[in-house]
Amino acid sequence: MKADAQESQSLVLIVDDEPFIRLILRHFLEREGYQIAEAQNGIEAIEVFKQLHPNIVLLDAMMPDMDGFECCTQLQNFECSKYTPVLMVTGLEDQVSVDRAFEVGAMDYVTKPIHWAVLRQRVKRLIEQSQLQQKLEAVNVELQRLATIDGLTQVANRRRFEEYFNQEWQRMKRDKCPLSLILCDVDFFKLYNDTxxxxxxxxxxxxxxxxxxxxxxxxxxxxxxxxxxxxxxxxPNTDTEGATHVAEKICHAVRTLAIPHKNSQVSPYVTLSAGFTTEIPQPDSNIEEMISVADRALYQAKAAGRDRFVQNIQLPKSKNSC
Structure with a gap:
C-alpha cells in the first residue's frame, strides 16, 4: 500500500511488553508508511519519547514496573508531548479502564484483539488532528503578532504600547523599580512629506x-x-541616567542616518526630538500622568529648538538596583 508524504514522515512509538504484539504492530504500520520506534515498558517509553519526540504513541495499558496509565500521566509533563497523541492499545475494555485512559491523557482507545482497519484510521486521524492543531496554533500566534505590530515600521503598534506599558507599570509598582518612558517625534515631518x-x-x-x-x-x-x-x-528597570543615555543615542542615531531634508529648519538632515521621564510607580500615581509628563518634555524639546532630548520632572534616582 502506498503511503502518502505525511504518513512517511510520521514516527510511531509502540510501547508493549509483549514482543509479538510489538512485532505485528511494527509490520502493519511500516506497511502503512510510518517510521517505527519501540519500547518494552513505560520507563523505557519515557526515555525513547524524550529522545525521538514521536508523532504518536501506541501504548499498552498493562505492563510491569510502570503501566500505561502511569506512563501516559508522566508523558503529559513534557512540553514536547503537547502535540503527541497517545492511543491506548490494550485488552482492557471495562468502563473503569476506559475512563481512566482518557483521564490520564489518552486521546483514543483500541482494544485487543486489534481490528486493523480501525487501528489504521485511528492512527491516521490522530496524527492529522495533531498536525492541524499545530498549524492552527501557529496561525493564531502569527495573527496575534500581526495585531500588535505596526505594518509600516514593523515595531510595536499603539495597541501593543498601551498593553505593555500598563503591564510594566504594574510590575514596576510591585517591584518598586524605576520605569522610563521616551516619546520621540520626527522634526518637520510634514514638510518632509510635502517635499x-x-x-x-x-x-x-x-x-x-x-x-x-x-x-x-x-x-x-x-x-x-x-x-x-x-x-x-x-x-523597565531603567533610572534617569539610563534613560538619558538611551535618549542621547536615539537622537544621535537619527542624525547619523543622514537622511536629506532640505526644508528642515534645524539641519540639512532629518532629526528627532525626544522627551522622557522616569518614575517609580506608586499606589497613588497615575499611568496617564506619566505619559503626559513625557509628552510635555517632548514639547519642551521642540520649543527649545528641536534635534534634542529633554527630561521632565527628574525624580530622585533609586538606590535599589533592579
Whole structure:
C-alpha cells in the first residue's frame, strides 16, 4: 500500500511488553508508511519519547514496573508531548479502564484483539488532528503578532504600547523599580512629506524605526510607533541616567542616518526630538500622568529648538538596583 508524504514522515512509538504484539504492530504500520520506534515498558517509553519526540504513541495499558496509565500521566509533563497523541492499545475494555485512559491523557482507545482497519484510521486521524492543531496554533500566534505590530515600521503598534506599558507599570509598582518612558517625534515631518512625497516619507519612518530597534536591544524594552511620525520607547528597570543615555543615542542615531531634508529648519538632515521621564510607580500615581509628563518634555524639546532630548520632572534616582 502506498503511503502518502505525511504518513512517511510520521514516527510511531509502540510501547508493549509483549514482543509479538510489538512485532505485528511494527509490520502493519511500516506497511502503512510510518517510521517505527519501540519500547518494552513505560520507563523505557519515557526515555525513547524524550529522545525521538514521536508523532504518536501506541501504548499498552498493562505492563510491569510502570503501566500505561502511569506512563501516559508522566508523558503529559513534557512540553514536547503537547502535540503527541497517545492511543491506548490494550485488552482492557471495562468502563473503569476506559475512563481512566482518557483521564490520564489518552486521546483514543483500541482494544485487543486489534481490528486493523480501525487501528489504521485511528492512527491516521490522530496524527492529522495533531498536525492541524499545530498549524492552527501557529496561525493564531502569527495573527496575534500581526495585531500588535505596526505594518509600516514593523515595531510595536499603539495597541501593543498601551498593553505593555500598563503591564510594566504594574510590575514596576510591585517591584518598586524605576520605569522610563521616551516619546520621540520626527522634526518637520510634514514638510518632509510635502517635499519628497509620502512614499519617501514612509521609507524615512522605516529607517528611523530600524535605527531605534538597533539601539533598544534589551528583551524587556519596547519600541512602538505611537502616532504618525511619533515613536515611544518603554524602558523597565531603567533610572534617569539610563534613560538619558538611551535618549542621547536615539537622537544621535537619527542624525547619523543622514537622511536629506532640505526644508528642515534645524539641519540639512532629518532629526528627532525626544522627551522622557522616569518614575517609580506608586499606589497613588497615575499611568496617564506619566505619559503626559513625557509628552510635555517632548514639547519642551521642540520649543527649545528641536534635534534634542529633554527630561521632565527628574525624580530622585533609586538606590535599589533592579
Amino acid at each position: 519628497y512625497g509620502h512614499r519617501v516619507g514612509d521609507r524615512c519612518l522605516q529607517e528611523i524605526a530600524k535605527a531605534l530597534k538597533d539601539i533598544i536591544k534589551r528583551p524587556g524594552d519596547l519600541v512602538a510607533r505611537y502616532g504618525g511620525e511619533e515613536f515611544a520607547v518603554i524602558l
